[in-house]
Amino acid sequence: xxxxxxxxxxxxxxxxxxxxxxxxxxxxxxxxxxxxxxxxxxxxxxxxxxxxxxxxxxxxxxxxxxxxxxxxxxxxxxxxxxxxxxxxxxxxxxxxxxxxxxxxxxxxxxxxxxxxxxxxxxxxxxxxxxxxxxxxxxxxxxxxxxxxxxxxxxxxxxxxxxxxxxxxxxxxxxxxxxxxxxxxxxxxxxxxxxxxxxxxxxxxxxxxxxxxxxxxxxxxxxxxxxxxxxxxxxxxxxxxxxxxxx
Numbered sequence: 696x697x698x699x700x701x702x703x704x705x706x707x708x709x710x711x712x713x714x715x716x717x718x719x720x721x722x723x724x725x726x727x728x729x730x731x732x733x734x735x736x737x738x739x740x741x742x743x744x745x746x747x748x749x750x751x752x753x754x755x756x757x758x759x760x761x762x763x764x765x766x767x768x769x770x771x772x773x774x775x776x777x778x779x780x781x782x783x784x785x786x787x788x789x790x791x792x793x794x795x796x797x798x799x800x801x802x803x804x805x806x807x808x809x810x811x812x813x814x815x816x817x818x819x820x821x822x823x824x825x826x827x828x829x830x831x832x833x834x835x836x837x838x839x840x841x842x843x844x845x846x847x848x849x850x851x852x853x854x855x856x857x858x859x860x861x862x863x864x865x866x867x868x869x870x871x872x873x874x875x876x877x878x879x880x881x882x883x884x885x886x887x888x889x890x891x892x893x894x895x896x897x898x899x900x901x902x903x904x905x906x907x908x909x910x911x912x913x914x915x916x917x918x919x920x921x922x923x924x925x926x927x928x929x930x931x932x933x934x935x936x937x938x939x940x941x
Contacts (some may be wrong), residue, residue, distance in 0.1 A: 698859055698867045702732045705843065705855040706811070714809030714850065715743035718773070719802055720903065722764040725815035727875040728864050729856065733813055743774075744899035747805055749798045750779040753790075753880070760876045767874070776805065782800045791886055810850035816841055819861040822910040823891045830887070839918035860907065 706716075718733050720726045730746055737744040746768040750761055761777050761831045768775035778801035784795045806812055806890040821840050828837040832854075844853045856864060868875065 698728075698856075698863055699735065699791040700785075701730055702855045703736060705853065706736055709811055709844065709851060709853060711740070711742055711811060712809065714807060714811070714866040715745055717745045717802065717805055717810055717812045717850075718825070719745065719798070719814045720746040720761045720764055720768065720775075721815075721878075722767070722873045722876040723815075724868050724873075725817060725856065725861075726921045727764045727767065728868050728871075729813055730767065730771055730773065731871060731873060732855070734773050735935060738772075745774045745776065746771075747802055748775065748777045750777055751782065751794050751797065752779065753782070753794065754878065756791065756879070763874075763876055778804065787870075791888065800808050806848040806850045808849050809889055812847055812850060812852045814852065814854055815856055815864075817859050817864055818907045818911055819831045819892075819896065821914060822856060822896060822907040823888050825914050826891050826895065826937045827887060835904050835921045836919040837925075838914060838922055842918065851869060853926060858911070890917055 696871055716733055718726065718730050720730055725763060733744055736742070745819040748761060748764040748766070750757055754760070765775050765777070774805060780801055782790070782797055784790070784793065802812055803919070824840040828840060831837065841857065843855075843857050844851055846852075882888070882893065883888060884893050896907070
């Protein structure tokens with residue numbers, strides 16, 4: 696199955712009847728591929744598409760990235776908007792967490808009823824997320840990592856590349872002769888995720904080539920267990936609340 700077929704299968708399951716598709720577009724390789732796939736899908740299905748670029752101002756190259764992203768969106772015939780955010784660096788939270796929160800808050804502003812927000816996380820990202828959860832000592836909820844789709848704001852957040860590897864995405868980008876930006880912070884191993892990406896996962900994958908797939912399977916099993924617990928315990932909770940209120 697090609698990458699576009701995988702992408703289409705995920706979006707077909709969402710049954711987009713009304714609303715638009717929003718692409719979280721950083722300009723990196725993953726989101727550049729995501730934009731190409733989304734533009735093709737939207738054209739084939741006559742769906743409106745919007746690329747949203749969040750300008751964090753953390754890099755000296757941020758203004759240049761915005762220019763590139765706007766140009767690439769124009770090449771794909773996709774509407775483009777840039778949201779500039781300011782991070783509260785003295786809040787005590789990690790820079791990674793602050794940037795993620797600001798990014799999703801900015802994206803929320805463009806989501807209306809029935810919209811799909813697409814983000815470019817893939818199989819290797821899922822393995823990294825699970826290892827970070829293990830580091831924190833998380834239970835089943837944390838170990839379930841990232842869902843392939845979930846309710847978000849007024850619409851649905853969808854990760855259509857979650858079953859594709861970083862290598863699959865890189866191969867597609869090269870075949871399509873795509874250009875993308877390289878965020879210099881991605882090589883900074885002071886950040887936990889980058890440390891895992893640069894120093895840990897390559898060793899694990901060399902030893903066990905299917906490590907990322909196995910981690911993803913464990914994440915899905917944890918998610919199913921968490922959902923089962925909710926289904927089993929919710930009636931008990933409601934009964935207890937009814938008894939207490941009575």
